[in-house]
Amino acid sequence: MDQPSINLAILGLQWGDEGKGKVVDLLSPRFRQVVRFQGGNNAGHTVVVGGQSIALHQVPSGALHPDCFLVVGNGVVLNLEVLQQELDRLKARGFDLAGRLLLSEKAHLILPHHIALDLWREVRADKLGTKIGTTGRGIGPAYEMKASRMGVRLGDLRHPGSLADRIRQGYEEVRLRLGEAEGLPSLQAIVDGALRTAQPFLPFIGDAQTHLQTAWQRGESILFEGAQATLLDIDHGTYPFVTSSNCSLGGLFTGTGLPPKALDKVLGIAKAYTTRVGAGPFPAELLDATGARLREAGREFGTTTGRPRRCGWFDAPITAHACRTNGVDGLAIMKLDVLDGLEEVGMVVGYRTGEGGLTTQLPSCAADWAGLKPEIRRFKGWDSTRGFTDPRDLPGTARAYLEALAEAVGVPIAYLSTGPDRTEGCVYPGTFLASLLG
Ligand code: GDP
Ligand code: IMO
Ligand code: MG
Numbered sequence: 204m205d206q207p208s209i210n211l212a213i214l215g216l217q218w219g220d221e222g223k224g225k226v227v228d229l230l231s232p233r234f235r236q237v238v239r240f241q242g243g244n245n246a247g248h249t250v251v252v253g254g255q256s257i258a259l260h261q262v263p264s265g266a267l268h269p270d271c272f273l274v275v276g277n278g279v280v281l282n283l284e285v286l287q288q289e290l291d292r293l294k295a296r297g298f299d300l301a302g303r304l305l306l307s308e309k310a311h312l313i314l315p316h317h318i319a320l321d322l323w324r325e326v327r328a329d330k331l332g333t334k335i336g337t338t339g340r341g342i343g344p345a346y347e348m349k350a351s352r353m354g355v356r357l358g359d360l361r362h363p364g365s366l367a368d369r370i371r372q373g374y375e376e377v378r379l380r381l382g383e384a385e386g387l388p389s390l391q392a393i394v395d396g397a398l399r400t401a402q403p404f405l406p407f408i409g410d411a412q413t414h415l416q417t418a419w420q421r422g423e424s425i426l427f428e429g430a431q432a433t434l435l436d437i438d439h440g441t442y443p444f445v446t447s448s449n450c451s452l453g454g455l456f457t458g459t460g461l462p463p464k465a466l467d468k469v470l471g472i473a474k475a476y477t478t479r480v481g482a483g484p485f486p487a488e489l490l491d492a493t494g495a496r497l498r499e500a501g502r503e504f505g506t507t508t509g510r511p512r513r514c515g516w517f518d519a520p521i522t523a524h525a526c527r528t529n530g531v532d533g534l535a536i537m538k539l540d541v542l543d544g545l546e547e548v549g550m551v552v553g554y555r556t557g558e559g560g561l562t563t564q565l566p567s568c569a570a571d572w573a574g575l576k577p578e579i580r581r582f583k584g585w586d587s588t589r590g591f592t593d594p595r596d597l598p599g600t601a602r603a604y605l606e607a608l609a610e611a612v613g614v615p616i617a618y619l620s621t622g623p624d625r626t627e628g629c630v631y632p633g634t635f636l637a638s639l640l641g
Contacts, residue, residue, distance in 0.1 A: 208422055208423070208424040209424060209467040209468055209639060210419070210424060210425040210427070210467050210468075211230070211234075211424075211426055211427070211468045211469070211470060211639070212427040212429065212452065212455055212468070212469045212470070213226055213227055213230075213427065213429055213470050213472060214433065214450070214451065214452065214469060214470070214472065214525075214529050214531070215429055215430075215431060215432025215433065215435075215450065215471075215472050215473075216433055216471040216472060216473040216521075216522050216525035216531070216534075217434055217473055217477050217478070217479075217518075217522065217525070218432055218435055218441075218477070218483075219431045219432045219435055219479075219480065220247070220474075220480070220503075220506065220512065221432060221473055222472055222474065222535070222537035222538060222620055223248055223264070223428065224248025224249050224250050225249070225251065225537070225620065225623065225625070226470065226537075226618065226620075227248070227250075227263070227265060227428045228250040228252075228264050228268075229625050230640075231264070231265035231268045232268055232270070233424065233426075233639055233640065234265065234271060234424045234425060234426040235272060235418065235423040235425070236271070236272050236273075236274055236423055237263040237264070237271045237272070237273055237274070237426045238263060238273075238275075238276055238415065238425060238426065238427050238428065239261070239262075239263050239274070239275050239276060239279050239428050239430065240427060240454060240455050240459045241276075241278040241279060241430060241431075241450055241454040241455075241458045242280070242342070242430030242431050242446065242448055243260075243261060243279060243281060243282060243313055243340060243341075243345065243430075244260040244261050244282050244313070244338075244340050244342075244507070245338040245340050245430070245431070245446060245507060246259075246260055246430035246431065246507070247260055247505065247506025247507035248260070248430070248506070250267060250625075251623040251624050251625070252267065252624070253624075254624070255296075257292075257293070257296065258506050258507075259289065260285060260507065261275065261279070261281055261282070261285065261286050261289060262275075262286070262289050262290070262300070262304075263275070263428050265426065266300060267298055269298075272303045272304075272305070272418075273303055273304045273305070274304075274307075274411050274414065274415060274459075275304075275305070275306045275307060275310060276310065276411055276415075276458045276459040276460075277307040277309035277310050277412065277458060277459070277460060278449075278457055278458020278459065279310045279311075279458065280310065280311045280312070280342060280346060280349070280448075281306065281310050281311070281312060281357065282312075282313040282340065282341070283312065283397075283401055283404060284396075284400050286404070287400060287403065287404075305407060305408075305409055306357055306404060306408050306409070306411070307357065307408075307410075307411035307412070308356060308358030308361075308408050308410060308411075309356055309357070309358065309412070310357050311345055311346075311348070311349045311354045311355065312345070312354075312355045312359075313342070313345040314341070314345070314355065314370065314393055315341075315387070315393055315396070316344075316373070316374050316377040316378070316388075316393065317341035317345045317348065317377075318339070318344075319341075319377065319381060319385060319387055320341070320344040320377050320381065321337055321340065321342065321344050322339050323381050323385060324343075325337055325339065334482055335443065335444055335481060335482055335483070336444075336480065336481025336483075337481065338505075338508050339508070342446060342447055342448075343446075344377070346447035348373045351373075353372045353373035353376070354373070355369050355370055355373075355397070357401075357404075357408045360398070360401040360404075360405065360408065361405065361408070363398055366394050366398065367390060370390065370393060370394055374390050374393065411459070411460075412459065412460030412461075415459055415460070415461055415465075416461065419461060419465050425465070427455050427459070427466070429450055429454075429455070430448075430450060431448070432450055432525070433451045433524070433525035433529060434521055434525065436449055436450045436454075436528075437449060438453075439451050439525075439528050441484045441569060441572070442567075442569065443569065444481065444482055444483025444484065445483075451525070451528045451529050452469065452530065468532045468533070469530055469531050469532050470531070470532065470533055470534075470535055470617060470618070470636065471522075471525060471526055471529060471531035471534050471614065472534075472535045473517075473525075473534060473535070473536060473537065473612075474517070474536075474537050474538045474541075475517060475538055475608075476497055476501070476514065476515065476541065476542065477515045477516065477517055477521070478497075478501070478513060480505050480508070480510050480512050480513070481510075484572035484573075485513055486518065486551060486554060486572065486576070486577045487515035487516045487521075487551045488513050488514070488515040489515045489516065494515060496545075497514035497515075497541060497542075498512065498514045500543075501538055501541040515551075516548070516549040516550055516551055516577075516579060517549075517550045517551065517608060518550075518551040519550060519551060519552050519553075519608065519611035519612055520551065520552075520553060520554065520564070520565060521565060523563065523611065523612045523613055524565050526612055526613060526614045531614050532614070532617075532635060533614065533615055533617030533634050533635060533636060534609065534612065534614050534615065534616045534617060534618075535617060535619075536605065536616055536618070536620065537620040538620060539588050539601065539620065539621055540587075540588050540589040540590075540621045540622055540627075542584070542585075542604075543585065543586065543587050543588055543589060544586065544587070545584040546583075546584045547581050547582065547583065547584055548581070548582045548583075548584050548604055549580070549581055549582070550580050550604070550607065550608065550611065551577040551578065551579055553577075553578040554575035554576060554578060555575065555576040555577075555578055556574065556575060557574045562575075580607070582600065582603060582607065583603075585597075585598035585601040585604075588621050589621055589622055589627070590621055590626075590627045591619075591621045591627075591629060592621075592626070592627070592628065592629055593629055594619060594629045594631055597619075597629075605619070615634065616634075617631050617636040617637075618630055618631065618634075619631070
């Protein structure tokens, strides 16, 4: 590797599914370590190679590159049964992770009663009209158990004799809430299941913080793969319609145990339009035929749950907020090709308040979003950008749209994606990404 060694974070700037997996896969050959630091199997990161699509949920998206060492940091919550299925699927396709995967002993386990609580709560919330539309993977309860000090860490699996005691308190609290009717497995069944699924992973569990500190000191390049996105961040997103981790930059440091000075650059990932799965504010949402067209053209159905994603125009204020929150150095704008063939393309550039004023500030309270009306700037559409690899070849109208987008967000574009495959996209000359990719 002759290119400069940098440590780079890849972070979602909208409500998830921006195409982080594609970018991580694309950049991975330039990195030695690829690290997940938050979230769990609520994430679905798709990588497309030669027309074949591979969905990754807990394994970092550097998995397809045999020289990448893969680290799951302490900030992640892990479902080991799902991880086993993921490793089996990868192995069947020729990607063996033996000897190049490390799971932090401080990462927390997702257990069956966490999943049961997540699902039970969503059913109740639906009746009350407060449903979040979670992925139902037990993510919220696993993080709750961590915060209430009833969580079970991967390191606890090395102590089978006391595992039942670690799990009991959290289990009992869930059982009290759900009652007998919900058919929870017994505590013993959960303990036995955890020990059985953990067995093949024991050699992979270790001190990920020291591993990463050492890699950093040695000057090995590190790629940090965010899951979810800033608008789903538990603090900086559209609370309470968010996930349960810090998906923005702060989560990288708490989720790995590396200090801020270990990070050199941040690449923010955003679609050329906006999508969201689940409930919550979405001022740019298009509930008409154009929204349906974006969904079909972009194949906007969840990688993890298969749910149709809500679609709308690019929302500059939310993306600018995400860029400020994360100190983004460059944008990767994804799926421009999905807008191909539209006569007119819209962009939300602000919100009209009840009093008629225009603002680009995001409300902190979910209820305050209801009073905002999107202010839409319209652009002339273009014919085709699919597969383009040089930004200079883009139709003039597409270039004008992208220039306005970068200006509205206040960050330059470093990469433009024009199709799902690794080969479909342009690196912008003169950006840090161009020097990284040589
Ligand atoms: P992630 O969660 O951020 O990794 O994104 P997902 O994988 O959930 O969703 C992004 C989807 O868009 C995946 O199916 C990708 O294969 C696909 N994709 C990525 N970039 C492009 C692009 O430029 N054009 C098109 N048409 N699809 C893309
Ligand atoms: P990637 O990494 C899109 C959403 C859910 C729900 C909310 C809370 O693929 O971008 P949770 O199960 O986390 O408690 O659900 O967060 N959500 C995602 N939306 N992409 C994701 O991940 C998501 N992970 C969670 O739909 O609205
Ligand atoms: Mg996804």
